[in-house]
Amino acid sequence: MKIDLLSLVEQGGCSAKLSASELNKALAGLPKIKHKNLLVDIDTHDDAGVYKINDDYALVQTTDFFPPVCSDPYDFGQIAAANALSDIYAMGGQVLTVLNIAMFPSNLSLSILKEILKGGQDKVTEAGGIILGGHTITDDIPKYGLAVTGWVHPDNVITNADAKAGDVLIITKPIGTGVIISAKKNKLVNEDDYAAAVKNMKHLNKGAAEIMMKYSVSSATDVTGFGLLGHTLKMALGSDVSIKLYSGKVPVLKGVMELIDLGIIPGAAFRNLEYAEKDCFFDDTIDYNRKMLLADAQTSGGLLISIAAEKANSLVADLKQAGEAFSVIGKVIDKAEKSVYVE
């Protein structure tokens, strides 16, 4: 049975993630847990939580799941898994064990669920992890993702809150997946561009992270729902620095700028811009379409790495040799009036 998963997704949903400002409201007032072993908690909006077991081991834990972002069930399983696993890589960790989280309509063929789970399993295997089990409930719209446990040496945790003035900023995947997904949902994207975006989303951040860990980078995060602009802002705020973003250097998936020009700007991009703009300065020369691109919510986006300028060339050379995508897209500066300067 052939099905287009995107046809099941609620129209007008735009993007499933609760906005950062809404989430802050919901979390406001809940007691904050402090513990001596808690190395990274929710305060800095980091990619995953880190809990120290002993001097050599710390657990890295994260979860992520969402409704379909592509048409094919097997692709969806792979993308959802790559996206959830990515948070472990962004913290400098390695994947250990995984639990599946799934929701599936009772009236759809189970072969579709099977394809989704197979996609997830294949990616987890590629990541070197083991699926221990999971939980599936019935729901009108399919959803899939993982709860992932990884580990990292407590001294090697990479947070999103340690960028230093003088660092350069490197991204390891092109952006624009939100636009492509929205265009695909409305049948406005050509097949080649769509296929390239799916491949991009399925690509694990494992290789890039392994190279990153060879260098003592200052800070890293993965670019996902808050868009490149939002994640850059979170890094700047968490690190108490400002960041210059060279918008012209930001790598873009093929076809995306044309789609934005048609008006395919997902609602999430507006939401992200609304959240970020009061802390951002946009140079007058920034084209409107490019501004919206920077706010586009990413699924399974690349790593955003902040590294001392003198080490950046070697890191880039290693990424290149390994066949990983990369672009130098910004510079960390001393804290200024705004947190992000887009030029």
Next chain:
Amino acid sequence: MMKVIDVRGKACPLPLIATKKALKESDKDELIKIVIDSETSVKNVMRYLKDNGIKVKQQIAGDSFELIFNKDGEEPVIEEAEAYCASSQSDDQGFVVVFGKDKLGEGSEDLGKMLVGGMLTTMVEEERTPDKIIFLNSGINLVLKGSPVLNLLIELESKGSELLTCGACLDYYDEMENLKAGRVSNMVEILDILTSYSKVINI
């Protein structure tokens, strides 16, 4: 001649796609009317047009919103539509509340602050909440961290009231980072709102 584009029932971002297409294809001074029934889409299309320097006339027609504009960006003059609007739609117009201070009335400071809480509690209960609530000068205290009425305002926001705080005021009192509800606005937007609403309540 007005080009009418009906995107009711169309999900985001189709209304925006239709808007851009209409702009591209229209003559310089041709009026374009987009009919939308999703509030999110209205917000996003308005935001798009505004960011691109196009002035928009917004009106409510039944369950839908109509956005009228033209390519050259100047605010459209629509006598016919305006007349229609004024006569049959007047009861349907929303209202705006402006908090120029953080208390209600003159007299006891404590009482004044309690009354603000009472007023907002009542407002939350009402079926008709303000379209927009604007905070100026000491009024900004209501939307800052630690404000006793923050929850009420957030509830009003969730019921559809847009909370707008004067950016210059936040700067002046150095409270920019303590803003806990709504978003930062500026005098251009605030003035635009005050002049476009017929019902503005000043506190």
